[in-house]
Amino acid sequence: MQYRLQGWSKKYELGIKEIDLQHQYFFKLITRLADELKNxxxxxxxxxxxxELGLYTHFHFVSEENLMHRSGYSGLQEHKKLHNKLIDGLNKNKLLFEEGHIEAIQVIDFLEMWFISHTVKEDRKFAEYING
Incomplete structure (x- = not known):
């Protein structure tokens, strides 16, 4: 199996220390899950x-949303909707995998695309707001 997340990249960094550290740990959880599902x-x-991934996802999203709230970010409600959609997708993929309806690679594809697109696209909007 070939994964998109080959290693941490600077393109995932937003310039917000708290969020960048959380994203790095999030990245590690996804890559560990990928390895363990495979092995x-x-x-x-x-x-x-x-x-573990679900609990950390919830923690990270709440933390990120609190930072958005404190900074007065006008896109907070829309971002919360995206977070809820992503959690629903994670729960759905977990259940489908556990029931044998999808393979590990499909779960990992979902997580990788989620991480990459959400971090470099959606979270970047907030980073641009907060970093000026």
């Missing part, structure tokens, strides 16, 4: 990895 068939362990 382990232990379903309880895989479910635990999904739980």
């Amino acid at each position: 382990s068939s232990d379903l309880p362990y895989q479910k635990s990895l999904f739980t």
Whole structure:
């Protein structure tokens, strides 16, 4: 399997230290999940990895939204909608994988595209706002 996330890239950085650190950890969780889904068939362990990613996703989104609120970002409500859509997609992919309806590569494709597009496109809008 070939993954899009080959290593951390400066293109993912927004210039907001708190968010950049969270994105780096988020990136590590996604790559670890990708490796473990590829190398382990232990379903309880895989479910635990999904739980870890889901909990961190929730933490990161709340943290990011609080920063947006504090800064008076006018795009906050729209960004929250995107976050909710992404969490729904994660939950759907997790369930489909656990039930055997999709393969690990499909889950990883979703997560990679989500991370790349959301970070470099949607989060960049906030970075431009906050960084002037």
